[in-house]
Amino acid sequence: MDASDESLARAAAQGDRAAFAALLDRIYDPLFRLAFRLTGSRAEAEDLVQDICCTLPGKLAGFRGQARLTTWLYRIAVNAAHDRRRRFASHARAADGWGEWELDRRAAEAEDAERLDWLRLAMDALTPPELRDTLVLMLEGLSHAEIGAVLGVSEGTVSWRLSEARKKLRAMKEAVL
CATH class of the missing domain: 1.10.10.10 (Winged helix-like DNA-binding domain superfamily/Winged helix DNA-binding domain)
Known part of the structure; x- marks a missing residue:
């Protein structure tokens, strides 16, 4: 498929499974590299990207196309990494005593x-x-x-x-x- 990332995202948001698969093929590696840099751990990066990919079908409906898809996805990844850090810190504080x-x-x-x-x-x-x-x-x-x-x-x-x-x-x- 020679479609742009944005057109694949719009098609995937409409339920096109082939478009979603093609989109994942394109974005997975760059998303993983970013997640690895954010977490510093291969296992954490894999978990983070898996979480993002699992929630991506629902989030694609909110993609308005005002920015490049990669910019939008990177923002999702950064927010997910922050949420994950806060969640782990909260669990650590709860388990500390x-x-x-x-x-x-x-x-x-x-x-x-x-x-x-x-x-x-x-x-x-x-x-x-x-x-x-x-x-x-x-x-x-x-x-x-x-x-x-x-x-x-x-x-x-x-x-x-x-x-x-x-x-x-x-x-x-x-x-x-």
Whole structure:
């Protein structure tokens, strides 16, 4: 086709698929070069040109022919690149705090896991076993009376065992520090 870019654009705007295909053949490479210069990245330029080409059929109806088609398309490309940069910057700002939040969450999880590991080891080392049994029941939320009933001992004995377990755990913790 020897038609001008502008006549191909008008025909494509009217639904002529062959004219649209011929127009894309002519404008794709120059549009890609501009997009590459605007973005600095081959992948970004490819995405940008693809976005422009996908929206081009609808935009061609707005082409009035007051400027050359390439000038009009370059303006579309520059605007699309600006929009893309703003969108990415907005997403980056929205995601900015999440990375720090995730790091804090993981640090807290690691700290909790470390505490639980220490408690597990300390509980295993807690002797006599009656102290461990009493402490476990207390950690389960049972009252002194309920613990006494489960273990078959008085509430006073439960209180004494819990006191002894705390002392031994405290001593173990101080030994580690």
